[in-house]
Amino acid sequence: MNTEITKKLLKxxxxxxxxxxxxxxxxxxxLNKISDNVMTGQAIGKLNQFxxxxxxxxxxxxxxxxxxxxxxxxxxxxxxxxIGVDGVGIAxxxxxxxxxxxxxxxxxxxxxxxxNFFDTHYDGSxxxxxxxxxxxxxVITSALNKxxxxxxxxxxxxxxxxNGNVIGILKNYFKPSYNFKTYNGYDPLNVSLSQEKMRDAxxxxxxxxxECSKVTELNSVAMDYLKSIKSYIEKTPNKSFLFITSPxxxxxxxxxxxxLTDVMNDFELNYIDYTNLFKGKADHxxxxxxxxxxxxGAETFSLELLKHYKSFHN
Amino acid sequence: xxxxxxxxxxxxxVVFIVYWLLKDRYKQQNILLLISSYxxxxxxxxxxxxxxxxxxxxxxxxxxxxxxxxxxxxxxRWLLVSLCSNLGLLAVFKYYNFFADSFSSAxxxxxxxxxxxxxxxxxxxxxxxxxxxxxxxxxxxxxxxIKASRDIVGFFTFVSLFPQLVAGPIxxxxxxxxxxxxxxxxxxxxxxxxxxxxxxxxxRKVAIADNLGVYVDSVYGNYDIHNSSTLLIAxxxxxxxxxxxxxxxxxxxxxxxxxxxxxxxxxFNFPYFSRTLTEFWRRWHMSLSFWLRDYLxxxxxxxxxxxxxxxxxxxxxxxxxxLWHGSSWNFVIWxxxxxxxxxxxxxxxxxxxxxxxxxxxxxxxxIVVLVAWVFFRATDFHTAATIIKEIFSFNYGTLFVGNxxxxxxxxxxxxxxxxxxxKIFRSKTPLEDYGxxxxxxxxxxLISIIILMLCLFYSTAENFIYFQF
Numbered sequence: 001m002n003t004e005i006t007k008k009l010l011k012x013x014x015x016x017x018x019x020x021x022x023x024x025x026x027x028x029x030x031l032n033k034i035s036d037n038v039m040t041g042q043a044i045g046k047l048n049q050f051x052x053x054x055x056x057x058x059x060x061x062x063x064x065x066x067x068x069x070x071x072x073x074x075x076x077x078x079x080x081x082x083i084g085v086d087g088v089g090i091a092x093x094x095x096x097x098x099x100x101x102x103x104x105x106x107x108x109x110x111x112x113x114x115x116n117f118f119d120t121h122y123d124g125s126x127x128x129x130x131x132x133x134x135x136x137x138x139v140i141t142s143a144l145n146k147x148x149x150x151x152x153x154x155x156x157x158x159x160x161x162x163n164g165n166v167i168g169i170l171k172n173y174f175k176p177s178y179n180f181k182t183y184n185g186y187d188p189l190n191v192s193l194s195q196e197k198m199r200d201a202x203x204x205x206x207x208x209x210x211e212c213s214k215v216t217e218l219n220s221v222a223m224d225y226l227k228s229i230k231s232y233i234e235k236t237p238n239k240s241f242l243f244i245t246s247p248x249x250x251x252x253x254x255x256x257x258x259x260l261t262d263v264m265n266d267f268e269l270n271y272i273d274y275t276n277l278f279k280g281k282a283d284h285x286x287x288x289x290x291x292x293x294x295x296x297g298a299e300t301f302s303l304e305l306l307k308h309y310k311s312f313h314n
Numbered sequence: 315x316x317x318x319x320x321x322x323x324x325x326x327x328v329v330f331i332v333y334w335l336l337k338d339r340y341k342q343q344n345i346l347l348l349i350s351s352y353x354x355x356x357x358x359x360x361x362x363x364x365x366x367x368x369x370x371x372x373x374x375x376x377x378x379x380x381x382x383x384x385x386x387x388x389x390x391r392w393l394l395v396s397l398c399s400n401l402g403l404l405a406v407f408k409y410y411n412f413f414a415d416s417f418s419s420a421x422x423x424x425x426x427x428x429x430x431x432x433x434x435x436x437x438x439x440x441x442x443x444x445x446x447x448x449x450x451x452x453x454x455x456x457x458x459x460i461k462a463s464r465d466i467v468g469f470f471t472f473v474s475l476f477p478q479l480v481a482g483p484i485x486x487x488x489x490x491x492x493x494x495x496x497x498x499x500x501x502x503x504x505x506x507x508x509x510x511x512x513x514x515x516x517x518r519k520v521a522i523a524d525n526l527g528v529y530v531d532s533v534y535g536n537y538d539i540h541n542s543s544t545l546l547i548a549x550x551x552x553x554x555x556x557x558x559x560x561x562x563x564x565x566x567x568x569x570x571x572x573x574x575x576x577x578x579x580x581x582f583n584f585p586y587f588s589r590t591l592t593e594f595w596r597r598w599h600m601s602l603s604f605w606l607r608d609y610l611x612x613x614x615x616x617x618x619x620x621x622x623x624x625x626x627x628x629x630x631x632x633x634x635x636x637l638w639h640g641s642s643w644n645f646v647i648w649x650x651x652x653x654x655x656x657x658x659x660x661x662x663x664x665x666x667x668x669x670x671x672x673x674x675x676x677x678x679x680x681i682v683v684l685v686a687w688v689f690f691r692a693t694d695f696h697t698a699a700t701i702i703k704e705i706f707s708f709n710y711g712t713l714f715v716g717n718x719x720x721x722x723x724x725x726x727x728x729x730x731x732x733x734x735x736x737k738i739f740r741s742k743t744p745l746e747d748y749g750x751x752x753x754x755x756x757x758x759x760l761i762s763i764i765i766l767m768l769c770l771f772y773s774t775a776e777n778f779i780y781f782q783f
Contacts, residue, residue, distance in 0.1 A: 008502050008754060012509060015758035020765040027766060043719060086717075152320070160769045167726060168719045194711050201539045 021156070028158040031166065034173050035132060039180035041172035042086055043165045044132055049180055050083045051137070055101045057081050061185070062093040063111025069189050070246045070293050071109065072302040076309055082185030089116045091124035094225035095143040098232055105238045107309070110229065112243055114256045114275065117222045117263070124221040125149050131161045188295035189288040199289060206249055206290040218263065230267055242312060243271040247278050247301055249290035272308055277301065315357040317566040318520050325354065330573055340497045344471045347574070354476035355440070362438035365403065370473040372399050373448040377462035377469075380455045389456055396452035400445045407441055412641030440480035442638055444473055446605055451487040453609055460488050468494045477570040481563050483581040483601035490576070498575025503750050506757055508572030510749030513764045514734070515565025522731040523559035524773035525724040526551045532716050534691060537701050544714040545705050552691050553684055554728055557586065560599065568746060580746055584739045589675030591655045591682055606635050628660065629653035644689045644698060651686040727771055 038045045039052075054060070059080035061071045068084025083096060090112060100106070116122060127147045133140040134150065135158070144150055154160045162169070191199055233241050243264060245257070257273050264271035278286055278297070286297030293301055315321050329350045336342045356363050376396040383389040405413075414431035421428045451472075454460045463469040472494050478485055533540055533548035540548075564581035571578045585598035595603045611631040617624040629650070636649020663669065671678065685702065692698035715721045738745050752760060 005500055005502060005505065009505055011754050012505070012758055012761075015755060016761045016765070019758055020762035023762050023766050024769060027770070157765070157769045159766060160772075163770060163772060164719060164723060166770050167722050171722075192712075198539050202536075205538075 024157045024159045031162050035169045038172045040176040043168045061109045067111035070298045089126040090225040091127040094228045099139045102236045107240045110243045122219045191294045202289050245273045248275050315354045344467050348471045351474040351476040370470045374469045377455050381462040393456045404445050409641045443482045477567040504572045507749035508569040511565045511569030513761050515562040518558040518562030521771040522727045523555045526555040528720045541709045541711040543710040588679045589671045625657045648686050648689040
């Protein structure tokens with residue numbers, strides 16, 4: 001390799017580093033500007049809205065899509081918000097809970113899933129769902145750093161924080177999905193006629209007898225995040241916490257549920273397991289699929305939850 | 315080590331710098347390449363390095379014996395040693411369980427119960443690729459097309475050269491050995507074309523293929539609940555996923571090789587812009603299809619032994635080509651579909667005295683390829699049959715979109731990928747040479763845009779699809 005080629009190569013490398021770094025920052029700050037104004041959509045808008053209203057509400061629901069689709073928060077309070085987000089686990093929720101102001105009086109429902117605690121593959125990577133707030137929110141940044149779930153390249157190329165979300169952000173910026181001022185975070189699932197056939201096929205599959213896999217060890221990552229919530233609870237006497245697991249269709253493995261209940265009791269956390277609330281009911285209209293309730297199912301479940309909430313609240 | 319990993323991002327520049335510090339000392343460069351290639355492979359599982367080393371030793375030795383043998387009979391005997399050993403290894407590691415399982419099923423279908431004969435065998439990554447590479451070396455010596463190598467390090471480097479070790483392109487000794495056994499030069503053309511191709515490859519794999527794969531996996535994972543439109547879209551997505559995945563891998567391989575002064579043969583030439591299946595196979599995984607043509611089809615007699623034998627050879631070549639991809643009947647059926655339509659085309663061309671189809675040929679070719687992909691992607695015959703039946707039942711209800719963000723991202727990236735392909739295809743300049751069109755500044759801007767696109771749209775997949783073969 002002669003000097004001329006070395007110079008050429010260095011020129012390409014240096015120019016690429018400089019230009020890509022500049023483009024990245026331009027894109028990152030541009031997207032920051034746009035995304036801060038986005039208040040609709042599951043990926044960014046819902047999180048933005050939550051961060052805006054979190055300390056001014058008196059009733060909050062945390063969890064995954066099951067929390068999002070199952071708990072009608074309006075039944076509990078008119079000043080409430082459901083921050084259930086598709087595909088997230090306890091890492092995501094624990095981090096968001098820790099962003100709440102300690103002295104505000106609030107009732108908080110945390111939806112947890114048994115699977116989350118016994119899944120040997122769970123590594124807390126759902127915390128990446130908060131990456132758009134990396135370096136922009138102290139609690140989230142610290143949790144992301146601690147989790148080690150961000151790529152080292154993210155320290156150089158900031159726009160990686162918006163990976164996979166650009167189209168959604170632009171879409172919701174130019175054409176918001178709904179009126180966020182009247183949105184409380186609860187998204188009931190309506191099942192159309194054409195979806196009913198698919199739903200029945202899926203439920204039929206879920207009916208097959210499956211061997212209950214042996215419940216052995218609790219996932220240490222999930223437990224660490226649970227401990228983090230527990231520690232937050234101890235520091236915030238103004239807040240009341242209730243942990244719940246919402247109904248599942250035909251869950252035949254009860255060992256894990258019992259084990260999780262024991263864990264929650266050991267931690268002295270209020271926990272109600274509703275997994276088998278609809279067990280034995282042949283009514284498919286309660287369901288969208290084996291893990292998600294339909295609007296009808298969610299309303300029935302929310303009323304059931306309301307009864308317990310009232311007993312806790314009084 | 316994966317091309318799309320942080321490890322490779324460090325590995326490639328480090329090897330590159332040390333390699334060119336040894337300029338004009340090609341033997342020392344070969345030693346470096348050999349060690350680096352073993353590190354590259356051993357990163358995945360060092361235990362299987364022994365297989366590559368064994369295969370390299372075997373063909374290094376056998377190659378010389380074939381060349382030294384005085385009679386045709388002795389030459390053939392040594393060739394058989396190479397064929398049996400290489401194919402034997404492949405048979406054990408790749409096909410043993412398949413044949414044992416098929417044997418058990420066949421026996422039980424006639425009422426004989428056989429004990430489970432399958433073994434817990436791990437498939438070594440890249441075995442199909444380096445086996446075909448070493449086989450072609452021995453066969454070429456037997457055919458007096460090349461000389462046997464007397465440079466053991468050079469030969470071992472030829473077998474294990476890291477850019478092409480695990481998923482090709484299947485490089486012939488006639489192309490690569492002369493480059494390994496002489497001084498390599500780096501020039502501006504190689505740098506520009508190599509770097510451009512590496513980044514295009516990364517974009518194809520990490521952005522396009524991996525995003526499409528998310529939707530494909532979710533639909534094929536629950537194929538029995540989806541309607542015709544969903545299954546059709548998922549299959550179309552898969553057709554592009556596998557194309558961008560594998561061509562992306564080849565691009566990174568060819569581009570990386572250029573940085574070390576090597577010119578690999580082209581492996582993809584916009585296969586979906588084909589008007590016939592025959593043309594498709596001249597554009598898809600070219601190093602494999604030319605290998606099958608030169609070492610299997612022609613060895614079987616090609617088209618020299620009459621019309622019936624020609625069709626038999628064509629079908630047999632494609633069936634074996636299918637089996638090469640994986641030890642499952644689905645791959646055999648996939649090869650069979652291609653073989654059948656290649657035969658029909660051959661007959662049609664000869665009967666109508668035409669050389670190709672008109673513009674409708676693009677649609678015909680894509681449909682045949684699409685149907686065959688169902689067998690390639692589905693886990694078993696029953697799944698593939700159910701999907702095909704559903705697609706052709708024309709039950710085109712509401713399309714299942716799944717995660718809307720993922721779906722839209724996949725669609726957008728597919729459009730961008732297709733537009734890039736169309737632009738390069740129309741320019742008549744091969745992708746391999748396209749980088750030279752740009753000035754240094756323009757090239758840096760283009761690469762920066764690709765980096766930005768990767769940051770915004772990368773998706774993570776465990777592996778390249780062709781690693782399993």
